[in-house]
Structures are given as structure tokens and as C-alpha cells.
Amino acid sequence: MSVTPELHTRAREFLPLGAPVFHILLALGHDTLHGYGILEAIEAKTGGEAAILPGTLYATMNRMLDDGLLVEADRPEGADARRKYYRRTPLGHAVVAAEAHRLQVLIDVARSEATGTRAAEGGETA
Template sequence: MAARPRHGYGILRDVEEISGGRVRLRAGTLYTALDRLSSDAWVVIDREEVVDSRLRRYYRLTDLGAARLATEVERMRANTRVAEQRLRARPIGGTT
């Protein structure tokens, strides 16, 4: 969704692929999150279409959402740097 609009099932598949299969969102969890992101104006419905008699809604990241995502990415990078520093400072052969 960050790169282009995605429908719910596409988002579920992306999350599973990106996580190497470690994360499998349930549809209810995803749509609850999308509702929250939409109410925060971080995503919007880009378009809707009917496929096999079912409504398919495509979501798009807004500029505000992209800015928030960039902030979150930087926060995660900072956390990663701290973790790397702590690992380097760990004594070799330390206890578990």
C-alpha cells in the first residue's frame, strides 16, 4: 500500500510475504486497523470495484500517512542502532 493502492487481500498477502510468513493477519484485524488509519487520515479509499459479485476496496497511503510511516521507519532504525550497539558491547561468552 505504501507503493500503490492495495485491496485488503493484497495487503494481507504483502504482510505475509514481507515477514517471510511469520506474520499472518486475520481479516478482522486488518480491517480494524484500516478503519483506524482511515480515521487518522493516514489512508484513504482509492477506489472500489466489484469482483465476482463482491466489493473490493483499494486503500492508498496519504501524504500524512507517508510522513507518519517515514517517522516510524526512522524510530525503528534508531532502535536497531541501539540494539546493535548493545550487542557489540556484550562480553564474548557472556551468560544467557
């Protein structure tokens, strides 16, 4: 899925992303999942650390649907008939990519600073 420049510009308006939004977008990946599936995926991908609860999930997804980051998807073959399924839109894809990029930049800055500090400390003891 390629990101057009126009989509990229729109995606940047969403940054920085709230934690639940980011986790939901990451959890979905390129899959089509129902709500509980998303909850499980978030848990699996974060090692259980960022577990969110159904209330937060649907309140967040409701806003994401309004914002056009998600759409309801057709039920896959043999799916649970009780539930609705969701997948990312191209905009959702662009947003998660943009957020990842933003965080990457921040992490790079933080790393270089951390190394710099350590170097400075080393200098003083020497």
C-alpha cells in the same frame, strides 16, 4: 513523495506504531490494494510471519482511515468489483518513515550495546 516539516511533526504523534498499523502501511507501499491484497502483501513481505486476519485488518484500517493515514482509492483498471481499494496518504507515508527511523535508532543502540557487551566478556576471559 517529500515530507514537509509540518507533516513530520504530525507524524511523530503516532509513534510508536502498533504492529498491525505498521505492517499495513509497509504492505501498501506506493501501491493501491484491496484488503485481501494487503493481507497477501504483509505475508509476502514478512515471509508469512506476521500474518494478520481480516478482522484485525479492517478494524485497524477503519481507525487509520479516521486518522487520515489511508484513503479509499479509485478502483484500478480490471479490478475486482466486489472490493474497496486503499492507498497511503502523505501523512501515512510520513508516519511509516518516522516509525522506521525510530526503530532504526533503537536497533543502532541495541547493536552497539551488544558489541560492547561482547567486548567486555572477551576482556574478562583474556
